[in-house]
Structure formats: C-alpha cells, structure tokens
Amino acid sequence: MVAPPPHSDAFVPAESAIKPTALANWLLAVAGLVLLMIVVGGITRLTESGLSITQWKPVTGALPPLSEADWLSEFELYKSTGEYRNVTGPAGMDLAAFKFIYFWEWSHRLLGRLIGLAFALPLAWFWVKNAIPQGYKIRLLALLALGGMQGAFGWFMVRSGLSGEMTDVSHFWLSVHLLTALLTLGGLVWTALDLRRHALGDKRPARLTALAASVGAVLFIQLLLGGWVAGLNAGHASDSWPLMQGRLVPEVSWANGIIWTFLHDPFWLHFLHRWWALVAAIALVIMARKVKLFDRSASSAIYAALGTQIILGIATVLTGVELWVAVAHQLVGALLVVAFTWGAYVTGRQT
Known part of the structure; x- marks a missing residue:
C-alpha cells in the first residue's frame, strides 16, 4: 500500500462540529450550579448543620439513611461530637431536629457530587469529540482539580469540628473552602468568556x-x-x-x-x-x-x-x-x- 502524500487529509485530525460556544454555555451552567452550592452551603452553615454527618463517604454517602435504624445510627454518631454534647444536646435536640440539619448537610454534599459529574462527564465527552480548542485542555483540567480540592477542603473543614470539645468548624478551613469555591466560580466564568471570544474568531486569551x-x-x-x-x-x-x-x-x-x-x-x-x-x-x-x-x-x-x-x-x-x-x-x-x-x-x- 502506498502512503498518502503529506498534504493528504489522512494527516489532518477531523475538526469537531462542536463550536466553542457550546463549551462556554456548559461552563456557565456549571457556574450556575456553583452559585447554588454557595447558597446551600450558606444555609448549612447558618442552621449549624455542617457537623451532622460525621463521616466522609464519597460514594455510599450519596444515599441518605433509609430506615429508622439507619437514622438512629447516624444520630448516635452525631451525639459523640462536641457540638451535641455542649450545644444542641443540652438544648434538647431530638431525632426530628437532627433530621432537619442532616438534610442540609446531605444536600450540600449531594450537590457537590452532582457538580463534579456535571463537569467531568461533559469534559470527557468534549475531549473524545476533539471539541476542546488548543490551549484549553490544561485549563479545564485545572478547573476539575479545583473542584476536587473543594470537596477535600470541605471534609477537612468538617473534620476540624469533630475533634475534642469543638462546637464549630475551624474558621480557617471554612474560609479555604469558601474561597476555593469562589476561585472556581471565577475561573469558570473567565474561561467561558474566552471560549465565546474564540467562537467569534478571536483566539487570544x-x-x-x-x-x-x-x-x-x-x-x-x-x-x-x-x-x-x-x-x-x-x-x-x-x-x-x-x-x-x-x-x-x-x-x-x-x-x-x-x-x-x-x-x-x-x-x-x-x-x-x-x-x-x-x-x-x-x-x-x-x-x-x-x-x-x-x-x-x-x-x-x-x-x-x-x-x-x-x-x-x-x-x-x-x-x-x-x-x-x-x-x-x-x-x-x-x-x-x-x-x-x-x-x-x-x-x-x-x-
């Protein structure tokens, strides 16, 4: 078989029909989810719900307790925290009140998982379709890494409030958790704006x-x-x-x-x-x-x-x-x- 000449289309990667505008819209949609995450995180903090889930289970933790026995088991774990012993327990917290704060922390973590999927799965699809413009793959991977760090920092924040007689999480870890979310939000918006300009023919970031x-x-x-x-x-x-x-x-x-x-x-x-x-x-x-x-x-x-x-x-x-x-x-x-x-x-x- 004779090799095709160097100028043959066989040497040119197929150009994706997916335009950069589609990637920009995807990133803005993820940014909207991050905004929602920040709102739910604020409610979680203000309702003192952050320490209601004492374990980090990235996969199995996506499901809430499904039986009364499961709820009682989670409540017993919460009773071991300094927050319960010094604040909510003496105030008379019962199982119903615990379910309320558990709901907000569980919702916050579930939304974090959904944001991860909303970013990672389309990223993989755009990657396979060769739809990511030159110079953007590293940036998108960095945003994915920031999202992963956000989840890890969230757990470090919760863990800081589970030791000894602590009744709240560390304000240092809380600020790291919040600022990472805001940095991710800014990165998503900036990259989306760059991609929209790219779609108009201006490829300079x-x-x-x-x-x-x-x-x-x-x-x-x-x-x-x-x-x-x-x-x-x-x-x-x-x-x-x-x-x-x-x-x-x-x-x-x-x-x-x-x-x-x-x-x-x-x-x-x-x-x-x-x-x-x-x-x-x-x-x-x-x-x-x-x-x-x-x-x-x-x-x-x-x-x-x-x-x-x-x-x-x-x-x-x-x-x-x-x-x-x-x-x-x-x-x-x-x-x-x-x-x-x-x-x-x-x-x-x-x-």
Missing part, C-alpha cells in the same frame, strides 16, 4: 491586568474576612450600624497578642470586615469606571452587585444575622465575584 489584580487582591481580603466572620459567628458581635457597642471602634482584648486578635477575635474581625468593605467598594468603583469605557453592561453589573451587597451586609447586622438575609448576602457576594471577573476580563481584552 484575555490577560489579567495590573488594575484587575490589585482590585482582586483587595476583594480577596474582604472575602477572607467574611469567611472568618462566618466561621466565628462574628456577625452576632454587633446588631447596630455604623457603631459597635456604641463606639466606632469596639472594645477588644489584646491580652493574647496582636496576631491572635487579628486571627481569632470576633469583635475585631467583625470591625475589620465592616470597614474593609469601604476599601473594597472604592477599589471596585475605580475598576467599574475603567470597565465602562469598554463595556457598559459589565460596569453596571459591578455597580449593581456592589450596591446590593453593601445594603445586604448592613441588613445582616441590623437583623441579627437573619437566615435569609445572611444567605442573600453570601449569594450576592458570589455574584460580585462574577461581576468582578467579567470586568477584569473586559479590561484584559483591551491590552
């Missing part, structure tokens, strides 16, 4: 500008503080605005040292989160004004998310961390990350 990186660093600090405030239940440190305990700067004990106070004191962290928000708002407004030169819609999204988030933050304080107000605050915080990512992408396309 956007780059991160110095402005976007600076604003992102300011926003990161605010999100980190928010995770610590949530983990320490520091939202309850004050129910007034703008003063705390009738003072602009609350009374804080520095007896354990500056580092401990900055990392653990709920009053001080509440104060920092409250007023670093002003720094973040100024930075985001500066960025939004720049973005407006190129894309008014992206600029408007930043302004809308920022304004709503500020209002919800104040409302969360004034309502004493009312469940649905606090959940809305967390959701809009995630939407602010989406808006920031959009704005950062727009500026990155102009250079």
Whole structure:
C-alpha cells in the first residue's frame, strides 16, 4: 500500500462540529450550579448543620439513611461530637431536629457530587469529540482539580469540628473552602468568556491586568474576612450600624497578642470586615469606571452587585444575622465575584 502524500487529509485530525460556544454555555451552567452550592452551603452553615454527618463517604454517602435504624445510627454518631454534647444536646435536640440539619448537610454534599459529574462527564465527552480548542485542555483540567480540592477542603473543614470539645468548624478551613469555591466560580466564568471570544474568531486569551489584580487582591481580603466572620459567628458581635457597642471602634482584648486578635477575635474581625468593605467598594468603583469605557453592561453589573451587597451586609447586622438575609448576602457576594471577573476580563481584552 502506498502512503498518502503529506498534504493528504489522512494527516489532518477531523475538526469537531462542536463550536466553542457550546463549551462556554456548559461552563456557565456549571457556574450556575456553583452559585447554588454557595447558597446551600450558606444555609448549612447558618442552621449549624455542617457537623451532622460525621463521616466522609464519597460514594455510599450519596444515599441518605433509609430506615429508622439507619437514622438512629447516624444520630448516635452525631451525639459523640462536641457540638451535641455542649450545644444542641443540652438544648434538647431530638431525632426530628437532627433530621432537619442532616438534610442540609446531605444536600450540600449531594450537590457537590452532582457538580463534579456535571463537569467531568461533559469534559470527557468534549475531549473524545476533539471539541476542546488548543490551549484549553490544561485549563479545564485545572478547573476539575479545583473542584476536587473543594470537596477535600470541605471534609477537612468538617473534620476540624469533630475533634475534642469543638462546637464549630475551624474558621480557617471554612474560609479555604469558601474561597476555593469562589476561585472556581471565577475561573469558570473567565474561561467561558474566552471560549465565546474564540467562537467569534478571536483566539487570544484575555490577560489579567495590573488594575484587575490589585482590585482582586483587595476583594480577596474582604472575602477572607467574611469567611472568618462566618466561621466565628462574628456577625452576632454587633446588631447596630455604623457603631459597635456604641463606639466606632469596639472594645477588644489584646491580652493574647496582636496576631491572635487579628486571627481569632470576633469583635475585631467583625470591625475589620465592616470597614474593609469601604476599601473594597472604592477599589471596585475605580475598576467599574475603567470597565465602562469598554463595556457598559459589565460596569453596571459591578455597580449593581456592589450596591446590593453593601445594603445586604448592613441588613445582616441590623437583623441579627437573619437566615435569609445572611444567605442573600453570601449569594450576592458570589455574584460580585462574577461581576468582578467579567470586568477584569473586559479590561484584559483591551491590552
């Protein structure tokens, strides 16, 4: 048999009929699921449900208890936790109340499994169909890895609250868990925007500008503080605005040292989160004004998310961390990350 000449189609991989727009829509759908995950995670935290499932069973844990004996077995495991012995047990928690908190933690974990499948299975299909444009396979695998890390960090977070007399999870692990979710969300949106531009014939990926990186660093600090405030239940440190305990700067004990106070004191962290928000708002407004030169819609999204988030933050304080107000605050915080990512992408396309 004579080998075909070098210019023959036999040497050219078949081009997939699947356009990059399809991949972009898939990633945006996964981003929507991540937003839902953040909402369910907020409800799980605010209802003190996170320690109700004391074991990590990635496969068999997808099914809830199916019999009364199974429920009683799970309840007995929960009774061994410091949270039950020191908080919920003395408060009179019964099996019905346990089923309520178990539902939220189970739903949170189940949604995590579904997101994993919603990403991994289409990724494999697009890969086999040769539909992933050059340069995107590594990026998509990195997003898959981030999702896996998110699940692992979630378990490390839960495990931190199961040792000794702990009644809550570590606020450090909670912030890592939350920030990984937000980083994944931003990565999904950024990659989807790049793929949409690719579908229009512009194959240059956007780059991160110095402005976007600076604003992102300011926003990161605010999100980190928010995770610590949530983990320490520091939202309850004050129910007034703008003063705390009738003072602009609350009374804080520095007896354990500056580092401990900055990392653990709920009053001080509440104060920092409250007023670093002003720094973040100024930075985001500066960025939004720049973005407006190129894309008014992206600029408007930043302004809308920022304004709503500020209002919800104040409302969360004034309502004493009312469940649905606090959940809305967390959701809009995630939407602010989406808006920031959009704005950062727009500026990155102009250079």
